[in-house]
Amino acid sequence: MKKYSLLLFLSLVVFMFVTACSSEPKKAEKASSDKGSDVSNAASDLPKLPDFIKEKGKLVIGVKTDFPPFGSMDASGKNVGYDIDFAKKLAEYAFGDENAVELVAVTSANRIPLLNSKKVDLLIASLGVTEERKQVIDYTEPYFSTSHMIMVDKASKIDSLEDLKDKNVVTLKGTTGSIALEKLVPSAKQLKLEANSEAIKALKDGRAVAMVNDETVLYEVVAKDPSLKLTGDPFEALPMAAAVRKGEDEWLNWLNAAIKKTANDDQFYDWFKTWFPEYKSTPELLPRAK
Template identity: 40%
Template sequence: MRSKFGIVIGAAMVLVFAAGCSSSSDGSSPSAAGSSGSTATSGGTVDVGAPLPDEVKSKGKLTVGVKCDYPPFGYIDESSKNAGFEIDIAHQMAAYAFGDPNALTLTCVTGANRVSFLTSKRIDLIEATMNYTPERAQTIDFSTPYFDSGVKLLVPKNSPITSYDQLAGKSVITISGATASLWLTQCVKDAKQTLFTETSQALTALKQKRGVAFAQDDTLLLDLAAKNSDLKVVGDAKADSPWGMGVRKGDAQMLAWVNGALAHMQQTDFFWTEFQKTVTDASVQQQFAKYVPRPGSKLTYPSGSTLQC
């Protein structure tokens, strides 16, 4: 089932807890790794202009770290399967690599553990709503970008909070390791961060008034606000930076293959086509139209710090 802005998030969050974020989908059967409604098709492998590394090829499948609590990009659906925009991209990459969109293991990761999962070789690739920052690029190598977002604030509908300068001395809910947390640490030093690892935990804390706002990527917050009529999104976008996939530092062959796969998707307008299927509200689609690479229109990373105040 596709994520649709307006579907109640509670059911999805309950399923995330049921699935457990330490679990992984086993690609040994078509249904185990399957994203509900995935449109990637079986067939021959696709030459993306760079060879798949022998270490990955010998396994016969990709192992990708994905978000499991971040609708509509990566989450667990009502049938307990991985679903979302990033999941569809992962299936397409498996189809390119092995001619089978289900030649894939999807491992749930969080902002706090996704890099360590990669560096310890538990996964081949990070595809988990990860904004590019120069600091992260010192530890891992980033692919070319495939989406864009910035940090905003989710607050109760009746909240007087409208901007970041009102957060000084107040408790703000954030996700450990996320760009929002890093930006607040540097730019709103007087804010008292209450850290969580899961979106569901952060949302519950906000509703329980354990913080005056939840700071996170605007893409997620707009979805949460659409599904929770008692909440709204405020503030200008901060730390605006595209999302990239992460590969191990210095793994030039894997990086070349991933970038080749992403370039092929851009040329065929795969990103925009899949985003429209994932997010079906036409007005919301237009808000994000500039956030995906398309034929003749690409995203680029900023040359300086993404955490400027």
């Protein structure tokens, strides 16, 4: 009897062990299925993600890190801003996880070379749309628009572009602000710097009498620094868009569909209200829900 009971006990142990082991693959399979479901739910109404993007398992995006409120670093070293929220939303659409993204710091001068050398697969870096740039990159549909303005010292008498003739004016290398100033005031002596923070310092140090940049960015600066002010009227309005390499039509189509989906959810407007509280009006080309 004791022998029989022992055999029965051992049989039950073996049965329980086999059952537990066989359930593990099902749990793993379910977890994998759930993750896949998250991805498909997030992007169920978008085109197929290109294979070269899918194989990486993340998006690699060039962003600004010193250009608030589009892209900057907070006190903890975390990327924040309007462009950053957009980048994370694309990662959520692509992989079901807003953190499935590698954010690569770019400047106005190096962003297009980094894209075309495949260091990044997408630019979301306050990139204005120009005919010259269209020769070397492909733009998505616009996701923002802005004009340019002049920023000066609070005591400055400058109040128009005319006043910048033959004067030292600080701009950023490779920006539409620099291009616009060259076209409208060719006699202005441009001090072209790499970083927004460098340009602001140059203005405050007296190395230039004015700074020209996107008005949305300059509103943010003067809101935090009472020693500076904006002057004159906005000029050279233009759309902003993300950008990909030439010939990547499948990727471009996916991104344009993602922009449309984001606009239909009115997410761009929500981000605008969060990041541009000082801005006077909603940008004309800001994608909105129909």
